[in-house]
Each structure stands twice: as structure tokens, then as C-alpha cells.
Amino acid sequence: MSDDILNDVFTKAIASKPLIKDREVLRSDYIPERLLYRESEIKAVGETLTPLLKGARASNLFLYGKPGTGKTAVATHVLQKLKEHASKLNVKIGLAYTNTKSSREYTALVQLGSAIGLTLPPTGLASGDLFTKILSYINEQGVNTVFVLDEIDELVKRHGDKILYEMTRANARLKRGSLGIIGISNDLNFKELLDPRVLSSLSEEEIVFPPYNVQELRGILMERVRTGFYENAVKEAAINLCAAMAGSEHGDARRAVDLLRVAGDVAEREGAGTVDEKHVRIAEKKIEQDTASEALRSLAIHEKLIVYSVMLSERGSTGDVYDRYMEICKKVGLEPVTQRRIGMIISSLDTLGLISAPVISHGRYGRTKKISLAIQPSVVKNVFKEDPTTSTLL
DNA sequence: ACTCCACAGGAATAACCGGGCG
DNA sequence: CGCCCGGTTATTCCTGTGGAGT
Numbered sequence: 001m002s003d004d005i006l007n008d009v010f011t012k013a014i015a016s017k018p019l020i021k022d023r024e025v026l027r028s029d030y031i032p033e034r035l036l037y038r039e040s041e042i043k044a045v046g047e048t049l050t051p052l053l054k055g056a057r058a059s060n061l062f063l064y065g066k067p068g069t070g071k072t073a074v075a076t077h078v079l080q081k082l083k084e085h086a087s088k089l090n091v092k093i094g095l096a097y098t099n100t101k102s103s104r105e106y107t108a109l110v111q112l113g114s115a116i117g118l119t120l121p122p123t124g125l126a127s128g129d130l131f132t133k134i135l136s137y138i139n140e141q142g143v144n145t146v147f148v149l150d151e152i153d154e155l156v157k158r159h160g161d162k163i164l165y166e167m168t169r170a171n172a173r174l175k176r177g178s179l180g181i182i183g184i185s186n187d188l189n190f191k192e193l194l195d196p197r198v199l200s201s202l203s204e205e206e207i208v209f210p211p212y213n214v215q216e217l218r219g220i221l222m223e224r225v226r227t228g229f230y231e232n233a234v235k236e237a238a239i240n241l242c243a244a245m246a247g248s249e250h251g252d253a254r255r256a257v258d259l260l261r262v263a264g265d266v267a268e269r270e271g272a273g274t275v276d277e278k279h280v281r282i283a284e285k286k287i288e289q290d291t292a293s294e295a296l297r298s299l300a301i302h303e304k305l306i307v308y309s310v311m312l313s314e315r316g317s318t319g320d321v322y323d324r325y326m327e328i329c330k331k332v333g334l335e336p337v338t339q340r341r342i343g344m345i346i347s348s349l350d351t352l353g354l355i356s357a358p359v360i361s362h363g364r365y366g367r368t369k370k371i372s373l374a375i376q377p378s379v380v381k382n383v384f385k386e387d388p389t390t391s392t393l394l
Numbered sequence: 395a396c397t398c399c400a401c402a403g404g405a406a407t408a409a410c411c412g413g414g415c416g
Numbered sequence: 417c418g419c420c421c422g423g424t425t426a427t428t429c430c431t432g433t434g435g436a437g438t
Contacts, residue, residue: 300425302425317400317401318400318401318402319400319401337425337426337427338426338427338428339401340402340403340426340427340428340429341425341426341427343401343402343403344403344425344426347402347403359401359402359434360434361399361400361401361433361434361435361436362399362400362434362435362436363398363399363434363435363436363437364397364398364399364435364436364437364438365399365400365435365436365437366398366399366400366401366434367399367400367401367402367433367434367435368399368400368401368402369401369402
């Protein structure tokens with residue numbers, strides 16, 4: 001029985017010719033040599049940074065735009081070229097990139113410091129001292145420096161704008177050298193979180209990245225297909241569908257490329273000779289399920305139990321879900337929380353997109369949320385198998 | 395027009411954590 | 417090491433409310 005399955009897998013794997021030539025190219029964070037449709041942005045970023053090549057200070061710069069519009073790609077691309085140019089001209093400049101989303105303030109500073117050639121202790125100093133150290137190094141070396149802070153909104157949301165304030169004021173403390181900031185943010189409303197003084201000096205110049213339209217997404221995908229896949233491995237219709245799907249959301253190139261890669265995987269695994277629309281559709285579902293699983297996994301135990309309660313609930317009212325939840329708690333031997341809290345959890349699960357919970361009124365029979373699962377029950381079951389507490393429920 | 399269900403969801407407050415600091 | 421702090425989780429108490437039924 002299992003032999004048959006394996007035989008099937010093996011024969012398919014051998015019979016099928018590989019479709020993907022270079023997996024690296026198909027990663028959504030891959031930065032191609034030539035960035036399509038971002039010429040004017042590249043030029044603008046380049047122009048603000050050219051003073052560095054003449055040994056002068058660069059203006060601070062802010063890059064805004066929805067996810068997958070090429071902000072990071074443009075920034076790192078320009079940084080790369082600038083570095084090459086500087087070494088050719090024998091000009092000393094400091095360029096550093098860091099993504100502040102996952103890292104803490106401290107690690108971000110260490111990263112920036114080490115990128116400009118300063119070795120810092122990975123722990124032990126206060127962030128303030130750390131920054132002072134970086135500044136005095138810049139001063140010593142007299143080097144004009146630019147820090148790129150990607151997803152800067154995350155940093156500010158977690159740690160406030162203190163560090164940005166310090167950075168924007170740094171030039172006043174420097175006798176030699178300079179420090180410029182390039183901030184990158186997905187969140188257009190993020191400006192409101194900033195101290196006006198920080199905002200005005202940080203956005204000396206700003207560039208808004210527009211979303212890609214469907215034509216442009218097609219172009220980007222064609223390029224990736226050309227370098228990432230073997231010849232004729234991807235049907236044109238499949239490319240068009242990827243572009244259309246990504247375009248209908250918000251012109252997200254990252255999503256388009258993800259769709260393409262996963263579709264390629266699917267097609268390859270099932271031994272198809274080419275990637276076609278069918279595979280793209282499967283890819284869309286697969287990506288959706290993967291994000292749902294990911295979200296599900298990261299839930300706290302009570303939240304997981306609520307998801308399960310919603311799955312079991314027939315009426316889908318808050319009270320009904322709460323009753324099921326109480327039963328489940330008894331079954332797994334956990335102290336239940338109050339209904340008020342459950343209300344909050346239901347709301348947060350709703351915003352996560354795992355369940356749907358609009359408020360509706362049944363008139364005489366009260367007012368409640370109409371709660372239903374927004375994802376496949378099979379996905380929930382698969383994830384709950386991993387957790388020892390939830391696995392006992394089935 | 396009025397009632398009244400079954401909650402929604404705000405406010406205040408307590409309990410609990412993780413981590414930075416002297 | 418204990419202490420404090422800010423953030424999250426949870427409880428208590430509460431007022432508010434859309435609309436089917438009367």
C-alpha cells in the first residue's frame with residue numbers, strides 16, 4: 001500500500017522534467033540586477049545620495065508605499081551601486097541597511113555599526129551608549145554615512161521615536177562626517193506617530209512608491225520566468241493569472257512572485273510538463289492555507305480553544321460559542337476565562353481573518369455576533385494535532 | 395410606540411510577564 | 417539579586433442598542 005504511494009511519487013519525480021532552473025530568483029526577496037518600472041525612483045534615491053560621493057552629507061529620505069512595491073529593492077540596489085562607485089572613486093562612505101521589524105533596537109544598532117566597520121559587543125551596553133559609540137566612530141573616521149531603516153514603522157510602534165530623534169539630531173553632534181537616514185515604511189499613516197520635529201527633519205525628501213499595475217506585474221514575472229525557469233516551462237496564461245491575482249489586491253509584486261514560485265513547485269511535483277493556470281489556482285489556495293496555519297500556530301491556548309469552539313458551534317452566537325468553550329475547558333482541564341474576554345478574543349480572531357464575526361440583531365431574540373470559521377476546518381485540525389493540549393480534542 | 399432579549403463593548407482595575415536597571 | 421516598569425491578559429461592573437414581537 002505505502003509501496004504503491006512511494007512508487008507513484010518516485011516515477012512521477014523521474015518521469016517529470018524539472019521546471020525550475022534557479023529557485024533563488026523566484027524568492028520574493030530576491031533583488032534582480034535590473035529593476036523594472038522603478039527607474040524614476042532609482043534616479044530619485046540616487047540623486048539624494050550622490051552628495052556622499054563628493055564627500056558631503058546626504059539629505060534624509062523617506063520611502064513610502066504598500067508592501068511589494070519595490071521600496072527595499074530600490075534602496076538596496078542603489079546602495080549597492082553607490083558602494084561600487086565609491087570604491088572606484090576611492091571615496092570613503094558608510095552605508096548600512098537593517099530591517100527593524102524582527103530585530104530589537106539594540107540589535108539593529110549593532111547591525112548598523114558593524115556594517116560601517118565598527119565591532120560592537122553583542123550585549124551589555126545601553127542603547128544610548130551604543131549610539132554614542134557609533135557617532136564617535138563616524139566622527140573619528142570623518143566618514144559620511146547613511147543608515148537605511150527598513151520597516152521603520154515597526155521600530156517606532158515598539159520603541160517610540162526616541163532613537164530616531166537622536167539620529168536626526170546626530171549631525172549637530174558631529175564635527176566631521178555625517179549621518180543620513182533613509183526610512184522605509186509600508187504604513188502611510190505612520191507619520192502621525194512621529195514627533196513633528198523628527199518628522200520634519202526625517203522627511204527632508206520623500207518618495208511615494210505607487211503599486212505596480214497588471215502590465216508591470218506581467219513584465220516582472222516574465223523576467224523571473226526567463227531566468228528562473230527552463231524554457232517554455234510556464235504558460236503565458238499562467239503568468240497572466242499570477243499578475244491579475246496580485247494586481248487585483250494592491251499591485252503587490254511580492255505576492256505575484258510567490259504565486260509563481262508555488263505554482264512552479266506544484267506543477268513540478270505533480271509531474272506536469274508546464275505550469276498552467278490550474279497550478280496557479282492551487283498555489284493561491286496553498287498560500288492562503290499556509291498563512292492561516294501560521295496564524296493558527298501562533299495563537300495562545302485560549303484563542304485556539306475558541307477557534308475550536310467556533311468550529312463546533314451550530315448557532316454561532318457568542319453565548320453558544322461560550323458554552324462550547326466551557327465544555328472544552330473542562331475536557332482539557334483548563335480554567336475558563338469570562339465571557340467578556342471571549343468577546344475580545346472573538347474580535348481579534350476576526351481581525352486576523354481566521355473567523356468571521358459580524359454583529360447582527362435578532363430583534364426580540366437579542367443582539368449577538370454571527371460567528372463562523374473563515375478557514376478550512378481541515379487546516380485547523382492539522383495545526384491542532386501539533387499542540388499537545390488541543391490534540392486530545394481530536 | 396414600546397418592550398426587552400442577548401449580548402456589544404467601554405472603563406476601571408487587578409494579575410501576570412518579560413526585561414531593563416541599580 | 418530584587419525592584420520597577422510597560423505591556424498584555426483577564427475580571428468586574430457597567431451602560432447601550434437593533435429590531436422582532438406585542
